[in-house]
Amino acid sequence: MKMPQASNTRHDRTLIALADPTRRAILQRLTGGEARVTDLAEPFEISLNSVSKHIKMLERAQLVRRRVRGREHFLSFNPRPVDQALAWMETQRDLWTMRLRALDQILQEEDCAAARTQRGLP
Amino acid sequence: MKMPQASNTRHDRTLIALADPTRRAILQRLTGGEARVTDLAEPFEISLNSVSKHIKMLERAQLVRRRVRGREHFLSFNPRPVDQALAWMETQRDLWTMRLRALDQILQEEDCAAARTQRGLP
Numbered sequence: 001m002k003m004p005q006a007s008n009t010r011h012d013r014t015l016i017a018l019a020d021p022t023r024r025a026i027l028q029r030l031t032g033g034e035a036r037v038t039d040l041a042e043p044f045e046i047s048l049n050s051v052s053k054h055i056k057m058l059e060r061a062q063l064v065r066r067r068v069r070g071r072e073h074f075l076s077f078n079p080r081p082v083d084q085a086l087a088w089m090e091t092q093r094d095l096w097t098m099r100l101r102a103l104d105q106i107l108q109e110e111d112c113a114a115a116r117t118q119r120g121l122p
Numbered sequence: 123m124k125m126p127q128a129s130n131t132r133h134d135r136t137l138i139a140l141a142d143p144t145r146r147a148i149l150q151r152l153t154g155g156e157a158r159v160t161d162l163a164e165p166f167e168i169s170l171n172s173v174s175k176h177i178k179m180l181e182r183a184q185l186v187r188r189r190v191r192g193r194e195h196f197l198s199f200n201p202r203p204v205d206q207a208l209a210w211m212e213t214q215r216d217l218w219t220m221r222l223r224a225l226d227q228i229l230q231e232e233d234c235a236a237a238r239t240q241r242g243l244p
Contacts, residue, residue: 015141019134024214031221079222082215086208092146093204099153100201 014085017061022046023054027063030077037073136207139183144168145176149185152199159195 017023026040041051055075058064062081067074116122139145148162163173177197180186184203189196238244 012141012143015137018211018214019137019141021134027218028221031218031225033225077218077222079215079218082211082218086211086215089140089204089208089211092140093201093208096149096153096199096201096204099150100199103153103155 010081011085011088013057013061014063014081015089017057017063018082018085020054022051023058026051026054026058027077030064030075034067034074034076037075040075132203133207133210135179135183136185136203137211139179139185140204140207142176144173145180148173148176148180149199152186152197156189156196156198159197162197 022044025044029035029040029043037052037055038048040055041048044051055064059066063078065076065078067076140149144166147166151157151162151165159174159177160170162177163170166173177186181188185200187198187200189198
């Protein structure tokens with residue numbers, strides 16, 4: 001077995017960013033158009049500081065872009081990393097499914113061979 | 123905007139469990155067949171304790187099942203939560219894409235209306 005590699009960190013960041021209901025609500029809000037941090041924080045019953053941290057995580061995962069205009073920061077949603085993470089997860093799933101299927105076949109063949117031996121067949 | 127709900131925790135657990143290269147390597151190993159914790163820990167350059175913690179996270183996400191036989195614990199891979207998380211992520215992505223597309227259309231219509239007004243059209 002190969003050593004696990006610290007690769008795929010980009011997709012990992014996407015998955016971790018999406019694995020939180022507050023962050024998903026922020027993204028959903030941004031699909032309605034650009035917003036400022038204070039606008040985004042308003043409907044949440046958590047501190048502005050917490051909302052800022054969630055936004056930082058979304059920016060690190062490139063799910064949120066920031067546009068600065070004078071003193072104002074405008075945030076928008078970038079759907080690209082979601083598509084990329086989905087494609088990558090599907091590949092992982094397919095690889096795992098293939099391996100499980102191959103294992104299943106080996107086990108079935110072993111069962112067959114054992115049954116033949118029990119019946120005294122070659 | 124609706125308050126974010128602490129829902130979807132099952133899928134969140136799946137995403138967080140999958141968002142780590144060590145845990146993915148453990149799952150990949152388990153697609154080759156059942157294994158004991160000590161077998162799983164062997165190829166990793168991290169402590170047995172760390173590997174146990176990763177396995178606990180995988181079990182909480184129901185990606186790993188544990189079968190106890192006497193003193194021995196055997197672990198196996200359950201691919202079902204991966205499929206469920208993928209289906210759910212695709213739904214989220216589709217909803218977001220739909221909203222972005224609707225927003226795009228509104229903006230284009232506004233651009234058109236602005237252009238007509240500039241040209242003095244009704």
